[in-house]
Amino acid sequence: MLDKDCILDHVAVAVKDLEKSVKIYEDMGLSFSKEREVVESQGVTTAFAAMDENAHLELLCPYGEDGPIHKYLAKKGEGIHHMCFKVPDVEKKCQELREKGYVLLYEKPTVGAGNCLVNFVHPKSTGGVLLEISQKLK
Numbered sequence: 167m168l169d170k171d172c173i174l175d176h177v178a179v180a181v182k183d184l185e186k187s188v189k190i191y192e193d194m195g196l197s198f199s200k201e202r203e204v205v206e207s208q209g210v211t212t213a214f215a216a217m218d219e220n221a222h223l224e225l226l227c228p229y230g231e232d233g234p235i236h237k238y239l240a241k242k243g244e245g246i247h248h249m250c251f252k253v254p255d256v257e258k259k260c261q262e263l264r265e266k267g268y269v270l271l272y273e274k275p276t277v278g279a280g281n282c283l284v285n286f287v288h289p290k291s292t293g294g295v296l297l298e299i300s301q302k303l304k
């Protein structure tokens with residue numbers, strides 16, 4: 167269990183060249199995990215760097231011509247793509263949000279990067295910011 171109901175887990179940036187972007191944030195002083203995780207369901211390769219004891223920077227790079235990040239880059243170019251909040255129970259949180267009128271992208275949470283169960287709140291219902299809700303799996 168988390169000691170808070172909701173904490174910032176990561177800020178995600180859509181990028182065209184993963185290693186070039188890793189270098190930019192290393193120049194800022196962040197240290198990246200050597201591991202690059204492929205999330206097949208989203209068509210992306212990711213790189214993570216810790217920003218503090220909870221929050222990470224996630225770089226998202228598409229590896230094909232499908233998926234939301236490829237589409238986002240084609241339409242908007244590189245930049246901040248979403249923010250992710252970690253909660254103790256993602257299904258419960260999504261239900262609470264639906265009851266408040268927010269639009270969840272998936273009926274059921276799906277497995278995302280870093281062995282987490284995730285769902286997303288559509289940017290049209292959050293004032294223009296795509297929000298990810300995530301629960302760490304054991």
Ligand code: CMX
Binds near residue numbers: 205212237241295
């Ligand atoms: N932030 C803010 N607005 C966004 C957005 C984003 N990341 N992505 C799209 N939008 C906006 C567009 O600007 C557009 O607005 P207008 O109608 O005003 O032009 C609208 O949403 C629809 O955009 P679209 O390009 O037609 O995109 P889609 O509706 O096909 O998809 C979304 C948008 C959010 C449903 C899709 O990106 C999605 O399913 N995202 C969730 C999954 C995801 O982002 N995965 C990334 C990897 C996750 C990870 O591993 O961490």
